[in-house]
Amino acid sequence: MSSAPAQALPEWVAISLPWLVALCALAAAATGVGVWMLLRELRGLAKLGERLAVLDDIRATLARVAKEREDLDLRRLEHVLIELRDGQRRLEDLLLRSSQLSTSAPASPVPSASAIGLSERIVQRLLAQGFERVQVVPSLEELAKLAESGAVHEVPIEARRNGVLCKGRVLVRDGVLIDVEVQPAYSMFP
Incomplete structure (x- = not known):
């Protein structure tokens, strides 16, 4: 089939x-x-x-x-680093000068910084602290006299922080910034 x-x-x-x-x-x-x-x-x-x-x-x-890092102000950090770099250069210069001096020579004071350098360091320090439009009140000639005198001097400054005018002083001795005191220009809010 x-x-x-x-x-x-x-x-x-x-x-x-x-x-x-x-x-x-x-x-x-x-x-x-x-x-x-x-x-x-x-x-x-x-x-x-x-x-x-x-x-x-x-x-x-x-x-x-x-x-976590949003609270860091990069501009401030940059100014702090610049100030540290400048301080390191001044320290290196001081060490070189002190090593070049003979041990029998009497110790002489370290030459003070120039007025322009002092003014720049003051501005950089205040920028690092968050101030804007920093102005050093004395002229460069007056700063040169202050830097050369060797005593502690007050350098008046004006700056702004968050749009508020602030006035204060920077204490300087031998061209080195010792302290910064800045307060708002108004004493009490009306």
Whole structure:
């Protein structure tokens, strides 16, 4: 009985049946290779996604650090660092001068800083403390006399902080800033 239906098929179907089976097998193999390649790409994308997940951690850490450091004023820090650098230079100069002096020579006072340098140090110190539009009241000639005298002197200054006019004084001895006293110009708010 099984041979009767097979003989009932036309001859061209019997000849093309092995070719059709081969084509179906080839299509199935191509589909399998395509599915395998897609799975491999998906695995690669999953690994890339895992690596990029670290970016969320970095973003959270960066936000936390920025929140912790938002109270730092970079301009103030820059001025403090400049003042430290200038102080280090003055110290190096002083050490060089003292090492060049002979031990038998009597000790002489260290030459004072120039008036321009003193004025710049005063301005830098006040900028580092958060003041703006700093003005040194005495002229450069008066500052030169103060810097050379060797005693403690008061240098009057005017500056602004948050838009409020402030007046005060800077204590100077031998060209070195000893103390800064600045207060708002008004004594009491009306």
